């Protein structure tokens with residue numbers, strides 16, 4: 294059944310939420326489901342912003358029908374061609390053969406890769422800074438290459454002051470009736486998922502995020518309509534969105550806290566990790582965390598790395614190298630261009646301690662990451678003599694947190 298919602302005046306939400314897929318894009322756990330947002334403005338001409346993932350296609354078409362009534366669909370703007378939004382484009386064209394597809398040259402080329410329908414007389418190409426009027430509304434196009442695909446663009450509506458931001462400012466999680474961030478328990482229940490979405494989907498492209506933020510700074514934005522998660526409409530929420538993207542885009546830590554990533558087969562490394570956390574906590578640091586990298590999906594680990602100021606990697610040696618989940622996590626940090634942290638390395642092994650060297654090699658690929666010179670090398674179990682090393686490491690962690 295259709296469940297469209299009015300956002301403001303003639304701007305409607307026509308997207309849908311899915312709670313049955315366990316992984317977003319077959320990669321990221323989505324225990325709270327996922328929203329695939331789509332927006333329509335009923336001006337003199339009608340204009341739709343992106344379609345949706347196949348999983349919510351039915352409700353999307355019902356919403357669209359209920360909103361449009363007998364009116365034609367004049368324009369559909371494609372802000373990027375990733376299938377979690379564009380997979381429905383072919384079906385949309387079958388229902389609305391009258392529609393004109395609006396996009397940039399790269400989007401046009403990509404439509405040709407995903408679909409075999411003809412774009413003759415059906416595609417309106419826009420360039421950076423171009424405008425399109427639908428009557429009372431005038432839309433301006435801002436290209437955001439590599440946030441997070443090459444063809445991404447954002448669209449600003451001068452009348453409603455809405456920014457259609459594509460995937461930027463998106464969040465994991467299905468929407469349940471309340472589509473605005475100010476109607477949700479946002480800080481407690483959504484903020485960390487917004488960070489996890491950023492870190493995993495956009496995190497690699499900090500430079501490009503900072504570039505688009507510079508362009509957006511000149512705009513008077515009253516609504517942020519992202520393709521995933523809640524809509525932001527209060528001044529406070531919009532400022533908070535920009536601020537968090539500035540922090541994450543520049544790879545700056547959010548919290549003066551330490552996370553100890555612990556990779557342990559039999560529990561001895563884990564025991565050390567808890568000892569180190571205890572020593573740090575006893576020095577007045579709050580919210581110190583030990584995370585078991587075997588148990589926690591890497592998307593959450595990456596998000597925690599984006600959040601905290603100091604990171605400790607403690608791992609067992611494994612097959613002449615590094616415990617596989619730790620290796621996977623560190624490679625993910627490299628893949629996401631992770632930067633700007635103070636880190637510590639702790640290794641464990643029973644015959645040939647290889648974890649420390651392997652961790653240093655991988656972490657060495659990260660820009661602007663200061664690896665503490667000393668590695669604590671545990672031979673199976675921490676010795677009494679090594680307790681002092683743990684104390685020294687805790688002191689240094691506190692020093693880095695406070696600098």
Ligand SMILES: Cc1cc2nc3c(=O)[nH]c(=O)nc-3n(C[C@H](O)[C@H](O)[C@H](O)COP(=O)(O)O)c2cc1C
Pocket residue numbers: 556557558559560561562563609610611612613614641642643644645646647672673674
């Ligand atoms: C599959 C496997 C491979 C291992 N490879 C190594 C190794 O290459 N070098 C080494 O010193 N220890 C190796 N170990 C042993 C553990 O790293 C060692 O016992 C360590 O103390 C375990 O710490 P933990 O109690 O935190 O898991 C391996 C263990 C397993 C299960």
Ligand SMILES: [Fe+2]
Pocket residue numbers: 373375441442460
């Ligand atoms: Fe995307």
Ligand SMILES: [Fe+2]
Pocket residue numbers: 375377378460520521
């Ligand atoms: Fe998306």
